[in-house]
Amino acid sequence: MASTSISAAPTVGFDLDMTLIDSRPGIRACYLALAERTGTYIDADLAVTRLGPPLVEEIAYWFPAEQVEAMADLYRSMYPAIAIAATPAMDGAREAIAAVRAAGGRAIVVTAKYEPSAKLHIEHLGLAPDAVIGDLWAEQKAEALREHGASVYVGDHVGDVRGARTAEAVSVAVATGPCSPEELTAAGADVVLADLHAFPDWLAGYLPARA
Numbered sequence: 001m002a003s004t005s006i007s008a009a010p011t012v013g014f015d016l017d018m019t020l021i022d023s024r025p026g027i028r029a030c031y032l033a034l035a036e037r038t039g040t041y042i043d044a045d046l047a048v049t050r051l052g053p054p055l056v057e058e059i060a061y062w063f064p065a066e067q068v069e070a071m072a073d074l075y076r077s078m079y080p081a082i083a084i085a086a087t088p089a090m091d092g093a094r095e096a097i098a099a100v101r102a103a104g105g106r107a108i109v110v111t112a113k114y115e116p117s118a119k120l121h122i123e124h125l126g127l128a129p130d131a132v133i134g135d136l137w138a139e140q141k142a143e144a145l146r147e148h149g150a151s152v153y154v155g156d157h158v159g160d161v162r163g164a165r166t167a168e169a170v171s172v173a174v175a176t177g178p179c180s181p182e183e184l185t186a187a188g189a190d191v192v193l194a195d196l197h198a199f200p201d202w203l204a205g206y207l208p209a210r211a
Contacts, residue, residue, distance in 0.1 A: 026083025092196030
């Protein structure tokens with residue numbers, strides 16, 4: 001009975017950027033505003049092709065090392081007014097969370113994004129996961145996945161795959177971000193889906209197999 005109960009009530013972690021939300025329009029607008037405010041050239045179109053790693057890694061491409069932390073703080077201060085309303089949910093995001101809930105489980109968000117910004121996105125879009133944990137990247141994500149007992153982690157980046165593997169969770173990759181299906185598979189993803197529309201059917205098949 002215990003194993004049936006556990007399998008019927010999974011905790012599933014989701015990445016945020018390019019997994020649950022299409023953050024490219026908002027992030028692009030925020031980089032353009034940062035460039036205008038600081039007089040520093042930033043190729044915003046390039047920046048949004050490599051979303052996933054922490055903000056400071058992208059900022060470091062455009063500003064001297066001694067300015068990175070200050071520019072990241074400035075970006076974060078500008079972000080709510082510029083990026084939140086401009087960012088839609090990814091197709092299938094609501095249905096993916098609903099599928100976890102329908103199975104009696106918990107859906108959590110574990111993201112490298114600055115946690116206050118992540119929570120603003122969730123609130124604006126009404127996605128309502130059970131928890132939102134920010135500021136964790138790649139293997140660091142395993143901390144939150146383990147703490148919440150997540151057996152599955154869904155993400156779009158090879159860093160998300162590494163986080164799932166470190167947490168000994170099933171790695172479900174969606175090919176909606178900067179990483180190709182081949183890259184996600186090579187990184188060790190257990191399954192690669194085209195997008196979140198395929199997730200409810202995958203979950204429906206996973207739960208009985210896990211019992």
